[in-house]
Amino acid sequence: MTSLEELSNIASQVRRDILRMVTKAKSGHPGGSLSSTDILTALFFRVMDHDPATWTRQTAGQDAFLLSAGHLAPALYSVLARAGYFPVSELATLRDFGSRLQGHPSTEHELPGIILPSGSLGQGLSAAAGIALAKRLDGDPHRVFVLCGDGESEEGQIWEAAMFAAHQGLDRLVAMTDWNGQQIDGRVEDVAGLDALEEKWTAFGWNVVVADGHDFESILQAFGIACAAGNGKPTMILFKTEMGHGVDFMAGTHQWHGKAPSEEQCAAALAQLKETLGDY
Amino acid sequence: MKKYIDTGKTDTRSGFGAGLLEAGRKDGKIVAMAADLRDSVKMGAFAKEFPERFFQCGIAEANMIGAAAGLAVSGKTVFVGSFAEFVTGRVYDQIRQELGYGHTNVKIASSHAGLTLGEDGATHQTMEDIALMRAIPGMVVINAADYNQTKAATLAAAEHFGPVYLRFGRPARPNFTDPDAPFTIGKADVMTEGSDVTVVACGHMVWEALQAAETLEAEGVSAEVINMATIKPLDGETLAASAAKTRAVVVAEEHNAAGGLGEAVAACLADRCPVPVAFVSGGDRFGQSGTPAGLLAAYGLDAAGIRAAALRVLARK
Structure with a gap:
């Protein structure tokens, strides 16, 4: 079992990967990738029952993961590569013409680990509910995990899916919100006033867990509660996070939502993050 | 026919x-x-x-x-x-x-x-x-x-x-096709053969096209009716072969002009067999309340509208 220290080391390497990928591509979304890094690291290296060697889009006999907030692709690509879904050397091709690492997750390019495309927001929770329905029909007890953004939760379809999953009693569905409080145009509370998330999800009939998305003990405890639920309700984990977490000049601001650092900025950022597994 | x-x-x-x-x-x-x-x-x-x-x-x-x-x-x-x-x-x-x-x-x-x-x-x-x-x-x-x-x-x-x-x-x-006929995606059906004009239709317009062909036959015009049930992928082979024979085409659909069967057929013919084409469609309009039959007549989406389009396109041959 991956220890807390090992998780922390993996996350540091993932953050380095994200910064180097986005810098080379000269575009991409570092802010949310850095805020969701610890959640994704815990999921793929400790929580999920999955096997990269036998994985298919159908995820039969495995847990499934969907990235609803597709712009967090750099974080997902790094975690998938580090978990063994494809060679880490391929991370250098992010956003290149012909790369399997499209700007947003694509299935057309058949990158292992990607079940459905995402990028146009608000759609992944519905798809995750569909996968959970299929697993229930097939008697497959595995879980479906899906990561959404808090800004993304301004999409009406998220709340359609919230009603549907609760009505269907999909208690093998675990949704997560990367609650970093930022979106492209500013703070979420200033842009659209999306507050009271805990109350909203509770009112929609979900189990709700609130956790610190940068503390592995808190993250694992939240997943423990979510996976033990089994009470006929889906579970939403609201992970309180910080956009740009791990790099002092990127942290806590929407300015780095969708902007690549310069070579100099990247070097300054990398100086703050330990190379633990070897850069790709 | x-x-x-x-x-x-x-x-x-x-x-x-x-x-x-x-x-x-x-x-x-x-x-x-x-x-x-x-x-x-x-x-x-x-x-x-x-x-x-x-x-x-x-x-x-x-x-x-x-x-x-x-x-x-x-x-x-x-x-x-x-x-x-x-x-x-x-x-x-x-x-x-x-x-x-x-x-x-x-x-x-x-x-x-x-x-x-x-x-x-x-x-x-x-x-x-x-x-x-x-x-x-x-x-x-x-x-x-x-x-x-x-x-x-x-x-x-x-x-x-x-x-x-x-x-x-x-x-x-009306229900008129063979109940035992299997459906092949991408394959059009030549419903009735003709030599003067081809009428390509889909959906409810196929029956109207057959009625128009009967009227045209009585008027001395031989119409070939193609049921283009698969609009994409379009059966260009069947379409081009018919157009090469009749040299005049009418397309009828219960849909507006932009992006419908008519444009699909026209694009195919422009590439493979350029001939005059006339369109029977909703044009560039919204619908309105009415009975189904009344609306089809009011918008010209019926046998009479198809016959008139056939006569128009024949004059351009």
Whole structure:
């Protein structure tokens, strides 16, 4: 079992990967990738029952993961590569013409680990509910995990899916919100006033867990509660996070939502993050 | 010319319902989803016989498309159903990303398409859906002629891997195609052979085209009628061969001009066999309340409109 220290080391390497990928591509979304890094690291290296060697889009006999907030692709690509879904050397091709690492997750390019495309927001929770329905029909007890953004939760379809999953009693569905409080145009509370998330999800009939998305003990405890639920309700984990977490000049601001650092900025950022597994 | 007999008026949506039930009996992987219009889109019999394989989604079409993608990628063959407008225009981006780009095995059962939805009026009468669905890479687009062919097309869609847009209608209309004919996606049917003009039609317009051909025959004009039930991929072979023979083409559809069967046929002919083409369509208009038959007549989407278009295009030969 991956220890807390090992998780922390993996996350540091993932953050380095994200910064180097986005810098080379000269575009991409570092802010949310850095805020969701610890959640994704815990999921793929400790929580999920999955096997990269036998994985298919159908995820039969495995847990499934969907990235609803597709712009967090750099974080997902790094975690998938580090978990063994494809060679880490391929991370250098992010956003290149012909790369399997499209700007947003694509299935057309058949990158292992990607079940459905995402990028146009608000759609992944519905798809995750569909996968959970299929697993229930097939008697497959595995879980479906899906990561959404808090800004993304301004999409009406998220709340359609919230009603549907609760009505269907999909208690093998675990949704997560990367609650970093930022979106492209500013703070979420200033842009659209999306507050009271805990109350909203509770009112929609979900189990709700609130956790610190940068503390592995808190993250694992939240997943423990979510996976033990089994009470006929889906579970939403609201992970309180910080956009740009791990790099002092990127942290806590929407300015780095969708902007690549310069070579100099990247070097300054990398100086703050330990190379633990070897850069790709 | 070959004559067709109306064996009893019925709605094409019931052809879909019968096809879905038969497909569901043959294949346990088939599931169906509705957005509060289960019985209107004729999913009721399937839902009754296979309650565990039917999912009621409520009035939330976007979620229905997304959940369908999730079921499909997990190995199910998924039929989602609603009125044509609500399962195309309302959810275009969901269809594009999760069904088209994701190439998932979802069949969009699109009922009450076109003007013949009738009295509810333009909010519910989409005349743009074929254009939207044709624009999505890899999407198969089908609008069968009658009950029998819609049932056969539903069975064919169930066996085809990938997204399919299956368009059908609300009112009782003549049922005239062979009930035992299998449906081949991408293959047009030459309903009756002729030498002076080709009439290409889909959906409810096929019967009107056959009626127009009978009138034209009495007037000394030999019309060849092609039932282009698969609009995408278009059967360019059958179309070009007919156009090369008749040198004049009419296209009739219960859809607006932009992006419909007419433009698909015109693009194909421009490339393979440039001949004069006349269009029978809704033009660039919205629908309105009225009876199905009354609306078709008012918009010129009937045998009389097709005959007039044939005479126009013959004058340009």
